[in-house]
Amino acid sequence: MQAFWRNPEFVRHLRSQLRPMRAIAVAAVVAIVCVLVWMSCWAVQQAELEAARRAAIEFHDKVGSHWATRVQHMEADFTRQVSRLFFQWLLGIQAVLVTFWSLAACAQGVLGERDRKTWDFQRTTRLTSGEMVIGKLLGEPVLAYFILACSLPVSLLAGAAGGVSASALFSMYAVLIANALFLGLGGLWLSTMLEGRSRGLFVIGALGLAAFSGLSIPFRLTQFPGLAAFSPYMAMGSYLGGFGGPRLESPTVFGQSVPWAVMSLLLYFCFGAWLALLLVRNIKRDYPDIRPLSRWQALGFAAFLNFIIYALFRPEMGGTAVISTSHDLAELAVILNGVILFVVGLATLTPRERLKVWWRQRAAGAADIFSEEGLPWPWITLSAAAAYGLLVWGLLTWRHALVFDSDSLKTAGVALLAVLIFVIRDVLFLEWCMLTRLRQPVMKGLLYLGLYYTATLVVGGVFLRFSANAGERVMTALTPAGVFDPHLVGLSFPAWFYLGLMLQMGLIAVLLLAIGNRLTRPGMASALATA
Numbered sequence: 001m002q003a004f005w006r007n008p009e010f011v012r013h014l015r016s017q018l019r020p021m022r023a024i025a026v027a028a029v030v031a032i033v034c035v036l037v038w039m040s041c042w043a044v045q046q047a048e049l050e051a052a053r054r055a056a057i058e059f060h061d062k063v064g065s066h067w068a069t070r071v072q073h074m075e076a077d078f079t080r081q082v083s084r085l086f087f088q089w090l091l092g093i094q095a096v097l098v099t100f101w102s103l104a105a106c107a108q109g110v111l112g113e114r115d116r117k118t119w120d121f122q123r124t125t126r127l128t129s130g131e132m133v134i135g136k137l138l139g140e141p142v143l144a145y146f147i148l149a150c151s152l153p154v155s156l157l158a159g160a161a162g163g164v165s166a167s168a169l170f171s172m173y174a175v176l177i178a179n180a181l182f183l184g185l186g187g188l189w190l191s192t193m194l195e196g197r198s199r200g201l202f203v204i205g206a207l208g209l210a211a212f213s214g215l216s217i218p219f220r221l222t223q224f225p226g227l228a229a230f231s232p233y234m235a236m237g238s239y240l241g242g243f244g245g246p247r248l249e250s251p252t253v254f255g256q257s258v259p260w261a262v263m264s265l266l267l268y269f270c271f272g273a274w275l276a277l278l279l280v281r282n283i284k285r286d287y288p289d290i291r292p293l294s295r296w297q298a299l300g301f302a303a304f305l306n307f308i309i310y311a312l313f314r315p316e317m318g319g320t321a322v323i324s325t326s327h328d329l330a331e332l333a334v335i336l337n338g339v340i341l342f343v344v345g346l347a348t349l350t351p352r353e354r355l356k357v358w359w360r361q362r363a364a365g366a367a368d369i370f371s372e373e374g375l376p377w378p379w380i381t382l383s384a385a386a387a388y389g390l391l392v393w394g395l396l397t398w399r400h401a402l403v404f405d406s407d408s409l410k411t412a413g414v415a416l417l418a419v420l421i422f423v424i425r426d427v428l429f430l431e432w433c434m435l436t437r438l439r440q441p442v443m444k445g446l447l448y449l450g451l452y453y454t455a456t457l458v459v460g461g462v463f464l465r466f467s468a469n470a471g472e473r474v475m476t477a478l479t480p481a482g483v484f485d486p487h488l489v490g491l492s493f494p495a496w497f498y499l500g501l502m503l504q505m506g507l508i509a510v511l512l513l514a515i516g517n518r519l520t521r522p523g524m525a526s527a528l529a530t531a
Contacts, residue, residue: 009127009135010142017143026143030150034090038158041085049074084162088240090155094148095176095232099213101144102180107187109136110283111194129280137184144180168239171261178268179232183213185275192283193290223323226251226312229263252314255401270308274301292347295372295379302344302383303390309333310394315401325403326395330412331484333394337387338419338480344383345427348376349442352435359519375431375515377424377508384420388413410491415483418497421504422480428511435518453479476500 004010018026049071056068074081113119127135138145152173159169213231220228228234229251238250238260250257253266277297282290293301313329323329350358354373361367362374369378391412395404426449433445456478464471476482477500482493 004134007135010139013139013142027150034154037089038086042082045082083158087158087162098144098148098180102141103183103187105140106184107191109140110191123284129284133279172236175232175235175261175264182268182272223314224312226263235261235264298344298347299383302340303386305340306387306390327408330408333391334415341423345376345380348379418480418483425504425508432515
C-alpha cells in the first residue's frame, strides 16, 4: 500500500482544499486567532493581578498580609500562568475544531459523492478499499489538520512555558489526533452504510457519535471508569488538573491502573480497528450488497465486547459498589448481551437474493445452516454460547473481589437463554421483512418491533392495575423482563416463564415457515414468463 501522502484520494482533497492562496489565508487567520487568545489570557491574568494589588493596598497595615504574599507569587509566576492559560484555551479550541470537523467531513464523504453522482466513478478506480478509506479519512478533513499544524508550534511553546511536561504534551496531542481519526472512521461508516434518503437517521447517528465523545465522561464515577476514556478530555484533564485535579482516579484494566491517555488510545485503537474492518469490507460495494461483517467476524466482535465488560470492571468505587456480588455482574452481562446479540443479528442479516441462492443450495445439499449466506440465527446462538463462556470466565476471574455464588452461573445461563430466544425471534422477523416488498424493510421492521414492545408494556400495565400476578405473567410471557427478578436463584424460574419461552419458540417456528414460504415462491419474472 502506498504512502498516504501519495494516495490519489488524499491528494485530490489536498489540492482542492489547500490551494496556495487559501492556505496562506487560513494560516493568517490562525495567527490572528492565536494573538487574540493570548491577549485575552494576558488581560485576564493582569486583571487578577491588579485586583490582588488593590486588596494588598487595602490591607497594607496588616503584617504578613495574605494578599501581599499572593501578589508577590503572582508577579513572579505571571508569565507561566499566562502561558498555561493560553495553552489550555488553544488546546480546547484545537480539540473541538479537529474532532468535530473530522466527524462532519467524513460523514459527508460518501453521501456527498452519491448526491453528486460521482460515487460510481470512484468505486471503479484501481484504488483498493483500504486506500480509499485512508484517502477519505485523512483527505476529507485535511483543512482541519492543516489548522492544527499551523497552531501546533504556538501551543507547544505555550505549554512548555506554562510548565507542562514534554510527555504530557505528547500524550494529549496523541489522544486528540486518535480521537479525531476514530470519529472520522465513525462518520465514514455512517456515510457508507446509509443511503442518501436516510438523512434523518444519518444526522441522529452523527450527533450520537459526537455526543458520546463528551457524554462518556460520567462513566468515571461508575464501576466501569475506563469507558470514560472515550472522551479525550479525560486525558487532558488528568494532566491539566481538571475533573478533580491530581486526585482523579485512573481507569483500570483487570484491576491494574493505567493512565487515562493509555486507556483512550487502547479504546480508539481497538474499536477503530473494527470500524476500519467494516469499512474495508463494504466501501466499494453496491448499497444492497453491503454486509457489515462476515459471520465469523460478527462472532468475534460479540466475544470482544464481552471481554471488554470484564476487563474494564472495577469491583469497588470510593468504598461503595453497586455491583458487589457475582449475581449483579452476571445480570448486567445478560442485559448487555441482549444488545450485543441483537447487533450481531443486524450485522448478519442476509440480502434477499443471496438468501434465495442459499435456500436452493441447501435444498440440493450443497450448503448448511452455518453458511455465510444463510439465516442469522445459528450465528446468534454461537455468539450467545461464546458470551456465556466468557461470563463464566469473568465471574471466576473476579470471584475474589465479589461475593461469589455458584448459583449465579445457573441463573445467568437461563437468563441468557431467554434473551437469546427473544433476540432470535426479533431478528428473524427483520429477515422476513427483508423478503417482503417493503421500502427500507429493516427500518420499518425495527419500528414494528418498537410498536410491539410498547403495546406489551401498555397491556402489561393494564393487567397490573387489576392483578399484580396477571401483569407479571403477561410481561414474563411476552418480554424477557422476567429473567431480571433479583429473587430468582438457580433454575427456580416460575412456570409462566418457561411457558413464555415455549410460546416464543413457537413464534420462531412460524417465522421460519414464513421465511421458507417466501423463499420458495417463484420470482415475478418467472411467473410472468410461465403465464
